[in-house]
Amino acid sequence: MEKNIATLDSNKQNKTASWALLIGIILIGSNLRAPLTSVGSLMSFIREDLGLSNTLAGTITTLPLLAFALLSPFAPKIANRIGMEWTIFFSLILLTAGLVIRSFFGVTLLFVGTVLIGLAIAIGNVLLPGFIKMNFPLKIGLMTGIYAVFMNLFGALASGLSVPISSISGIGWKGSLAFWGILSIAALLVWIPQLRKQTDSPKAVDTKPQEKHSIWKSPLAWYITIFMGMQSLVFYTLITWLPGILQTHGYGASAAGWMLSLMQFSLIPITFIVPIIAEKMSNQKLLSGITGGLFIFGVLGLILGNSVLIPVAVISLGIGAGAAFSLSMMFFSLRTTSGQQASEMSGMAQSFGYLMAASGPVLFGALHDYNNSWILPLVVLGVVGGIIFICGIQAGKNRTISDISEQKNRQPVDIG
Numbered sequence: 001m002e003k004n005i006a007t008l009d010s011n012k013q014n015k016t017a018s019w020a021l022l023i024g025i026i027l028i029g030s031n032l033r034a035p036l037t038s039v040g041s042l043m044s045f046i047r048e049d050l051g052l053s054n055t056l057a058g059t060i061t062t063l064p065l066l067a068f069a070l071l072s073p074f075a076p077k078i079a080n081r082i083g084m085e086w087t088i089f090f091s092l093i094l095l096t097a098g099l100v101i102r103s104f105f106g107v108t109l110l111f112v113g114t115v116l117i118g119l120a121i122a123i124g125n126v127l128l129p130g131f132i133k134m135n136f137p138l139k140i141g142l143m144t145g146i147y148a149v150f151m152n153l154f155g156a157l158a159s160g161l162s163v164p165i166s167s168i169s170g171i172g173w174k175g176s177l178a179f180w181g182i183l184s185i186a187a188l189l190v191w192i193p194q195l196r197k198q199t200d201s202p203k204a205v206d207t208k209p210q211e212k213h214s215i216w217k218s219p220l221a222w223y224i225t226i227f228m229g230m231q232s233l234v235f236y237t238l239i240t241w242l243p244g245i246l247q248t249h250g251y252g253a254s255a256a257g258w259m260l261s262l263m264q265f266s267l268i269p270i271t272f273i274v275p276i277i278a279e280k281m282s283n284q285k286l287l288s289g290i291t292g293g294l295f296i297f298g299v300l301g302l303i304l305g306n307s308v309l310i311p312v313a314v315i316s317l318g319i320g321a322g323a324a325f326s327l328s329m330m331f332f333s334l335r336t337t338s339g340q341q342a343s344e345m346s347g348m349a350q351s352f353g354y355l356m357a358a359s360g361p362v363l364f365g366a367l368h369d370y371n372n373s374w375i376l377p378l379v380v381l382g383v384v385g386g387i388i389f390i391c392g393i394q395a396g397k398n399r400t401i402s403d404i405s406e407q408k409n410r411q412p413v414d415i416g
Contacts, residue, residue: 029147033155067118130343141279231324267322292389294320
Protein backbone atom coordinates (compact mmCIF):
# COMPACT_ATOMS: atom_id res chain seq x y z
CA MET A 1 0.00 0.00 0.00
CA GLU A 2 2.74 2.45 1.00
CA LYS A 3 4.66 1.49 -2.13
CA ASN A 4 1.65 2.28 -4.33
CA ILE A 5 1.19 5.65 -2.63
CA ALA A 6 4.88 6.43 -3.14
CA THR A 7 4.57 5.49 -6.82
CA LEU A 8 1.53 7.76 -7.25
CA ASP A 9 3.36 10.62 -5.53
CA SER A 10 6.36 10.07 -7.78
CA ASN A 11 4.18 10.07 -10.92
CA LYS A 12 2.46 13.25 -9.73
CA GLN A 13 5.81 14.94 -9.15
CA ASN A 14 7.03 13.86 -12.59
CA LYS A 15 3.93 15.31 -14.25
CA THR A 16 4.33 18.57 -12.33
CA ALA A 17 7.99 18.76 -13.34
CA SER A 18 7.09 18.08 -17.00
CA TRP A 19 4.49 20.84 -17.00
CA ALA A 20 6.94 23.25 -15.36
CA LEU A 21 9.53 22.39 -18.01
CA LEU A 22 6.97 22.88 -20.79
CA ILE A 23 5.94 26.30 -19.44
CA GLY A 24 9.62 27.24 -19.16
CA ILE A 25 10.26 26.29 -22.79
CA ILE A 26 7.18 28.26 -23.90
CA LEU A 27 8.32 31.36 -22.03
CA ILE A 28 11.86 31.10 -23.40
CA GLY A 29 10.45 30.75 -26.92
CA SER A 30 8.27 33.80 -26.29
CA ASN A 31 11.42 35.85 -25.57
CA LEU A 32 13.27 34.92 -28.77
CA ARG A 33 11.58 37.45 -31.08
CA ALA A 34 9.59 40.02 -29.08
CA PRO A 35 12.64 42.08 -27.94
CA LEU A 36 13.61 42.46 -31.61
CA THR A 37 10.26 42.96 -33.33
CA SER A 38 9.16 45.56 -30.75
CA VAL A 39 11.77 47.96 -32.14
CA GLY A 40 10.57 48.22 -35.75
CA SER A 41 7.27 49.99 -35.13
CA LEU A 42 8.95 52.39 -32.66
CA MET A 43 11.89 53.23 -34.91
CA SER A 44 10.58 56.65 -35.98
CA PHE A 45 10.08 57.69 -32.34
CA ILE A 46 13.54 56.45 -31.34
CA ARG A 47 15.20 58.19 -34.29
CA GLU A 48 13.44 61.50 -33.67
CA ASP A 49 13.97 61.51 -29.90
CA LEU A 50 17.67 60.60 -30.02
CA GLY A 51 18.52 62.46 -33.24
CA LEU A 52 19.76 59.33 -35.04
CA SER A 53 20.38 59.12 -38.77
CA ASN A 54 18.52 56.46 -40.76
CA THR A 55 21.76 54.52 -41.19
CA LEU A 56 22.56 54.54 -37.47
CA ALA A 57 18.98 53.67 -36.58
CA GLY A 58 19.12 50.74 -38.99
CA THR A 59 21.98 49.20 -37.03
CA ILE A 60 19.54 48.64 -34.14
CA THR A 61 18.08 45.87 -36.30
CA THR A 62 21.37 44.62 -37.71
CA LEU A 63 23.34 44.36 -34.45
CA PRO A 64 21.31 41.47 -32.95
CA LEU A 65 21.72 39.44 -36.16
CA LEU A 66 25.48 39.97 -36.04
CA ALA A 67 25.45 38.99 -32.35
CA PHE A 68 23.59 35.79 -33.31
CA ALA A 69 26.30 34.99 -35.83
CA LEU A 70 29.11 35.76 -33.38
CA LEU A 71 27.94 33.72 -30.39
CA SER A 72 26.03 30.83 -32.01
CA PRO A 73 29.08 28.55 -32.55
CA PHE A 74 30.19 29.02 -28.92
CA ALA A 75 26.85 28.49 -27.17
CA PRO A 76 27.10 24.64 -27.26
CA LYS A 77 30.63 24.80 -25.81
CA ILE A 78 29.45 27.00 -22.94
CA ALA A 79 26.52 24.64 -22.31
CA ASN A 80 28.80 21.61 -22.35
CA ARG A 81 30.96 23.24 -19.67
CA ILE A 82 28.31 24.55 -17.24
CA GLY A 83 25.15 22.73 -18.37
CA MET A 84 22.29 23.71 -20.65
CA GLU A 85 19.98 24.70 -17.79
CA TRP A 86 22.49 27.13 -16.28
CA THR A 87 23.50 28.52 -19.69
CA ILE A 88 19.87 29.29 -20.53
CA PHE A 89 19.37 30.81 -17.06
CA PHE A 90 22.33 33.17 -17.47
CA SER A 91 21.10 34.10 -20.95
CA LEU A 92 17.76 35.18 -19.45
CA ILE A 93 19.61 37.38 -16.93
CA LEU A 94 21.61 38.88 -19.80
CA LEU A 95 18.42 39.45 -21.80
CA THR A 96 16.70 41.23 -18.92
CA ALA A 97 19.76 43.42 -18.33
CA GLY A 98 19.94 44.25 -22.04
CA LEU A 99 16.27 45.25 -22.14
CA VAL A 100 16.74 47.65 -19.19
CA ILE A 101 20.02 49.11 -20.48
CA ARG A 102 18.62 49.58 -23.99
CA SER A 103 15.59 51.48 -22.76
CA PHE A 104 16.76 54.04 -20.22
CA PHE A 105 20.41 55.07 -20.50
CA GLY A 106 21.04 57.11 -23.64
CA VAL A 107 22.30 56.56 -27.16
CA THR A 108 25.51 54.64 -26.43
CA LEU A 109 23.89 52.20 -24.05
CA LEU A 110 20.98 51.80 -26.47
CA PHE A 111 23.41 49.98 -28.75
CA VAL A 112 25.18 48.19 -25.87
CA GLY A 113 21.84 46.88 -24.62
CA THR A 114 20.90 45.83 -28.13
CA VAL A 115 24.09 43.76 -28.43
CA LEU A 116 23.43 42.12 -25.05
CA ILE A 117 19.91 41.24 -26.18
CA GLY A 118 21.28 39.72 -29.38
CA LEU A 119 23.84 37.62 -27.47
CA ALA A 120 21.19 36.39 -25.02
CA ILE A 121 18.72 35.43 -27.74
CA ALA A 122 21.48 33.67 -29.69
CA ILE A 123 21.95 31.26 -26.78
CA GLY A 124 18.24 30.43 -26.65
CA ASN A 125 18.06 30.02 -30.42
CA VAL A 126 20.94 27.56 -30.44
CA LEU A 127 20.29 25.52 -27.30
CA LEU A 128 16.52 24.99 -27.38
CA PRO A 129 16.53 22.39 -30.23
CA GLY A 130 19.17 20.32 -28.42
CA PHE A 131 17.44 20.77 -25.05
CA ILE A 132 14.16 19.52 -26.53
CA LYS A 133 15.93 16.53 -28.09
CA MET A 134 17.39 15.63 -24.68
CA ASN A 135 14.20 16.06 -22.64
CA PHE A 136 11.46 15.15 -25.12
CA PRO A 137 13.08 12.63 -27.51
CA LEU A 138 9.71 11.12 -28.47
CA LYS A 139 7.94 14.47 -28.93
CA ILE A 140 10.47 16.54 -30.84
CA GLY A 141 7.97 17.66 -33.50
CA LEU A 142 5.27 18.66 -31.01
CA MET A 143 7.65 20.54 -28.73
CA THR A 144 9.38 22.29 -31.62
CA GLY A 145 5.98 23.36 -32.93
CA ILE A 146 4.85 24.66 -29.54
CA TYR A 147 7.89 26.86 -28.90
CA ALA A 148 7.98 28.09 -32.51
CA VAL A 149 4.33 29.15 -32.30
CA PHE A 150 4.87 31.16 -29.13
CA MET A 151 8.08 32.66 -30.49
CA ASN A 152 6.34 33.97 -33.60
CA LEU A 153 3.09 34.84 -31.82
CA PHE A 154 4.80 37.11 -29.30
CA GLY A 155 7.02 38.46 -32.07
CA ALA A 156 3.91 39.52 -33.98
CA LEU A 157 2.23 40.88 -30.83
CA ALA A 158 5.30 42.94 -29.99
CA SER A 159 5.16 44.53 -33.45
CA GLY A 160 1.51 45.43 -33.04
CA LEU A 161 1.37 46.43 -29.37
CA SER A 162 4.55 48.47 -28.98
CA VAL A 163 3.09 51.71 -30.38
CA PRO A 164 -0.20 51.48 -28.39
CA ILE A 165 1.82 50.79 -25.22
CA SER A 166 4.09 53.76 -25.93
CA SER A 167 1.06 56.04 -26.29
CA ILE A 168 -0.01 55.39 -22.68
CA SER A 169 0.68 58.49 -20.61
CA GLY A 170 4.18 58.56 -19.14
CA ILE A 171 5.45 55.41 -20.86
CA GLY A 172 6.76 56.50 -24.26
CA TRP A 173 9.01 54.42 -26.48
CA LYS A 174 11.46 53.72 -23.65
CA GLY A 175 8.81 52.24 -21.41
CA SER A 176 7.35 50.32 -24.34
CA LEU A 177 10.70 48.66 -25.07
CA ALA A 178 11.25 47.92 -21.37
CA PHE A 179 7.74 46.44 -21.10
CA TRP A 180 8.93 43.20 -22.72
CA GLY A 181 11.29 42.73 -19.79
CA ILE A 182 8.23 41.43 -17.92
CA LEU A 183 8.31 38.43 -20.24
CA SER A 184 12.01 37.73 -19.63
CA ILE A 185 11.61 38.06 -15.85
CA ALA A 186 8.69 35.60 -15.95
CA ALA A 187 10.82 33.13 -17.91
CA LEU A 188 13.68 33.62 -15.45
CA LEU A 189 11.50 32.81 -12.43
CA VAL A 190 9.84 29.79 -14.04
CA TRP A 191 13.23 28.41 -15.12
CA ILE A 192 14.75 28.38 -11.61
CA PRO A 193 13.42 24.87 -10.73
CA GLN A 194 15.40 23.47 -13.68
CA LEU A 195 18.61 24.48 -11.88
CA ARG A 196 17.81 22.15 -8.98
CA LYS A 197 17.97 18.98 -11.06
CA GLN A 198 20.39 16.46 -9.61
CA THR A 199 21.78 15.56 -13.02
CA ASP A 200 25.26 16.21 -14.31
CA SER A 201 24.25 18.39 -17.19
CA PRO A 202 27.63 18.58 -18.95
CA LYS A 203 27.79 14.76 -19.07
CA ALA A 204 24.19 14.62 -20.19
CA VAL A 205 25.05 16.52 -23.35
CA ASP A 206 28.48 15.02 -23.92
CA THR A 207 29.03 13.27 -27.18
CA LYS A 208 29.70 9.57 -27.58
CA PRO A 209 33.19 8.65 -28.72
CA GLN A 210 32.08 7.65 -32.19
CA GLU A 211 30.36 11.01 -32.66
CA LYS A 212 33.47 13.12 -32.08
CA HIS A 213 33.98 14.35 -35.59
CA SER A 214 33.66 17.86 -36.94
CA ILE A 215 30.23 18.69 -38.29
CA TRP A 216 31.93 21.50 -40.22
CA LYS A 217 33.27 18.83 -42.62
CA SER A 218 29.84 17.26 -43.21
CA PRO A 219 28.08 18.01 -46.55
CA LEU A 220 24.74 17.33 -44.84
CA ALA A 221 25.53 19.92 -42.16
CA TRP A 222 26.28 22.46 -44.89
CA TYR A 223 23.00 21.70 -46.71
CA ILE A 224 21.17 22.36 -43.44
CA THR A 225 23.21 25.52 -42.84
CA ILE A 226 22.51 26.94 -46.30
CA PHE A 227 18.81 26.04 -45.99
CA MET A 228 18.67 27.82 -42.62
CA GLY A 229 20.61 30.82 -43.89
CA MET A 230 18.67 31.33 -47.10
CA GLN A 231 15.26 31.11 -45.42
CA SER A 232 16.45 33.62 -42.80
CA LEU A 233 17.68 35.92 -45.57
CA VAL A 234 14.29 35.83 -47.31
CA PHE A 235 12.37 36.45 -44.08
CA TYR A 236 14.42 39.39 -42.82
CA THR A 237 14.62 40.92 -46.30
CA LEU A 238 10.82 40.83 -46.61
CA ILE A 239 10.37 42.17 -43.08
CA THR A 240 12.50 45.16 -44.14
CA TRP A 241 11.36 45.82 -47.70
CA LEU A 242 7.92 44.26 -48.34
CA PRO A 243 5.99 47.45 -47.45
CA GLY A 244 8.17 49.46 -49.86
CA ILE A 245 7.63 46.91 -52.64
CA LEU A 246 3.87 46.96 -52.12
CA GLN A 247 3.74 50.76 -52.18
CA THR A 248 5.08 50.68 -55.75
CA HIS A 249 2.03 48.53 -56.58
CA GLY A 250 -0.38 51.18 -55.28
CA TYR A 251 -0.67 50.24 -51.62
CA GLY A 252 -0.74 53.01 -49.04
CA ALA A 253 1.68 52.92 -46.10
CA SER A 254 -0.97 51.61 -43.71
CA ALA A 255 -2.26 48.96 -46.11
CA ALA A 256 1.28 47.83 -46.87
CA GLY A 257 1.93 47.50 -43.13
CA TRP A 258 -1.15 45.33 -42.71
CA MET A 259 0.04 43.10 -45.55
CA LEU A 260 3.31 42.62 -43.67
CA SER A 261 1.26 41.65 -40.61
CA LEU A 262 -0.70 39.21 -42.79
CA MET A 263 2.56 37.53 -43.79
CA GLN A 264 3.67 37.20 -40.16
CA PHE A 265 0.37 35.87 -38.87
CA SER A 266 0.03 33.37 -41.74
CA LEU A 267 3.23 31.64 -40.64
CA ILE A 268 2.12 31.07 -37.03
CA PRO A 269 -0.12 27.98 -37.51
CA ILE A 270 2.39 26.54 -39.97
CA THR A 271 5.18 26.63 -37.38
CA PHE A 272 3.06 24.31 -35.23
CA ILE A 273 1.77 21.95 -37.91
CA VAL A 274 4.93 21.36 -39.95
CA PRO A 275 7.14 19.92 -37.16
CA ILE A 276 4.44 17.40 -36.20
CA ILE A 277 4.02 16.31 -39.82
CA ALA A 278 7.78 16.26 -40.45
CA GLU A 279 8.46 14.00 -37.46
CA LYS A 280 5.97 11.40 -38.72
CA MET A 281 7.44 11.24 -42.22
CA SER A 282 10.24 8.87 -43.19
CA ASN A 283 11.96 11.85 -44.83
CA GLN A 284 11.20 15.53 -45.33
CA LYS A 285 12.10 15.93 -49.01
CA LEU A 286 8.53 16.63 -50.09
CA LEU A 287 7.95 19.22 -47.35
CA SER A 288 11.23 20.93 -48.20
CA GLY A 289 10.44 20.99 -51.92
CA ILE A 290 6.99 22.48 -51.30
CA THR A 291 8.57 25.10 -49.03
CA GLY A 292 11.02 26.18 -51.73
CA GLY A 293 8.17 26.24 -54.25
CA LEU A 294 6.11 28.53 -51.98
CA PHE A 295 8.96 31.04 -51.83
CA ILE A 296 9.37 31.00 -55.62
CA PHE A 297 5.62 31.40 -56.19
CA GLY A 298 5.37 34.23 -53.66
CA VAL A 299 8.26 36.17 -55.22
CA LEU A 300 6.78 35.66 -58.70
CA GLY A 301 3.48 37.10 -57.45
CA LEU A 302 5.27 40.21 -56.18
CA ILE A 303 7.05 40.63 -59.52
CA LEU A 304 3.79 40.39 -61.49
CA GLY A 305 2.08 42.83 -59.10
CA ASN A 306 -1.48 41.73 -59.88
CA SER A 307 -3.90 43.16 -57.30
CA VAL A 308 -5.61 39.78 -56.80
CA LEU A 309 -2.38 37.78 -56.79
CA ILE A 310 -0.43 39.93 -54.30
CA PRO A 311 -2.38 38.88 -51.15
CA VAL A 312 -2.04 35.24 -52.21
CA ALA A 313 1.68 35.76 -52.80
CA VAL A 314 2.12 37.38 -49.38
CA ILE A 315 0.33 34.48 -47.67
CA SER A 316 2.44 32.03 -49.69
CA LEU A 317 5.61 33.74 -48.50
CA GLY A 318 4.36 33.63 -44.91
CA ILE A 319 3.54 29.93 -45.12
CA GLY A 320 6.91 29.27 -46.76
CA ALA A 321 8.72 31.20 -44.03
CA GLY A 322 6.91 29.32 -41.27
CA ALA A 323 7.56 25.94 -42.88
CA ALA A 324 11.22 26.72 -43.59
CA PHE A 325 11.93 27.90 -40.05
CA SER A 326 10.24 24.84 -38.54
CA LEU A 327 12.07 22.46 -40.86
CA SER A 328 15.36 24.13 -39.96
CA MET A 329 14.71 23.53 -36.26
CA MET A 330 13.65 19.93 -36.97
CA PHE A 331 16.74 19.22 -39.06
CA PHE A 332 18.92 20.17 -36.09
CA SER A 333 17.33 17.30 -34.16
CA LEU A 334 16.42 14.77 -36.86
CA ARG A 335 19.82 14.80 -38.57
CA THR A 336 21.84 14.43 -35.36
CA THR A 337 22.25 11.67 -32.80
CA SER A 338 22.57 13.50 -29.46
CA GLY A 339 21.54 16.69 -27.72
CA GLN A 340 25.10 18.01 -27.88
CA GLN A 341 25.43 17.29 -31.60
CA ALA A 342 22.04 18.94 -32.20
CA SER A 343 23.27 22.06 -30.37
CA GLU A 344 26.48 22.09 -32.40
CA MET A 345 24.50 21.74 -35.64
CA SER A 346 22.19 24.53 -34.46
CA GLY A 347 25.19 26.74 -33.61
CA MET A 348 26.84 26.18 -37.00
CA ALA A 349 23.65 26.77 -39.00
CA GLN A 350 22.54 29.81 -37.05
CA SER A 351 25.98 31.40 -37.09
CA PHE A 352 26.24 31.39 -40.87
CA GLY A 353 22.48 31.73 -41.26
CA TYR A 354 22.23 35.03 -39.45
CA LEU A 355 25.28 36.38 -41.26
CA MET A 356 23.38 35.69 -44.47
CA ALA A 357 20.23 37.22 -42.98
CA ALA A 358 22.10 40.38 -41.97
CA SER A 359 23.42 40.81 -45.52
CA GLY A 360 20.05 40.24 -47.21
CA PRO A 361 18.27 43.56 -46.52
CA VAL A 362 21.44 45.52 -47.37
CA LEU A 363 22.02 43.65 -50.64
CA PHE A 364 18.35 43.92 -51.57
CA GLY A 365 18.36 47.68 -50.98
CA ALA A 366 21.63 48.12 -52.90
CA LEU A 367 20.22 46.28 -55.92
CA HIS A 368 17.17 48.54 -55.82
CA ASP A 369 19.37 51.63 -55.72
CA TYR A 370 21.40 50.24 -58.63
CA ASN A 371 18.53 50.25 -61.14
CA ASN A 372 15.75 52.06 -59.21
CA SER A 373 13.45 49.06 -59.50
CA TRP A 374 12.38 46.11 -57.36
CA ILE A 375 12.42 43.67 -60.28
CA LEU A 376 16.12 42.75 -60.11
CA PRO A 377 16.15 42.33 -56.31
CA LEU A 378 13.03 40.15 -56.51
CA VAL A 379 14.58 38.01 -59.25
CA VAL A 380 17.58 37.46 -56.97
CA LEU A 381 15.18 36.57 -54.15
CA GLY A 382 13.55 34.04 -56.50
CA VAL A 383 16.97 32.48 -57.12
CA VAL A 384 17.38 32.23 -53.34
CA GLY A 385 14.06 30.36 -53.31
CA GLY A 386 15.57 27.91 -55.79
CA ILE A 387 18.59 27.38 -53.51
CA ILE A 388 16.19 26.72 -50.62
CA PHE A 389 14.42 24.12 -52.79
CA ILE A 390 17.65 22.26 -53.68
CA CYS A 391 19.28 22.37 -50.23
CA GLY A 392 16.00 21.53 -48.52
CA ILE A 393 15.61 18.32 -50.52
CA GLN A 394 19.17 17.31 -49.67
CA ALA A 395 18.68 18.15 -45.98
CA GLY A 396 15.36 16.30 -46.01
CA LYS A 397 16.86 12.90 -46.85
CA ASN A 398 16.58 10.29 -44.10
CA ARG A 399 20.14 10.19 -42.72
CA THR A 400 22.24 11.68 -39.95
CA ILE A 401 25.56 13.48 -39.82
CA SER A 402 27.04 10.52 -37.90
CA ASP A 403 25.78 8.03 -40.52
CA ILE A 404 27.61 9.90 -43.27
CA SER A 405 30.79 10.17 -41.22
CA GLU A 406 30.76 6.44 -40.43
CA GLN A 407 30.18 5.57 -44.10
CA LYS A 408 33.27 7.59 -45.02
CA ASN A 409 35.29 5.85 -42.32
CA ARG A 410 34.19 2.43 -43.59
CA GLN A 411 35.11 3.06 -47.23
CA PRO A 412 37.48 0.31 -48.44
CA VAL A 413 41.07 1.29 -49.08
CA ASP A 414 42.52 0.42 -52.48
CA ILE A 415 45.84 -1.30 -51.75
CA GLY A 416 46.54 -2.76 -55.06
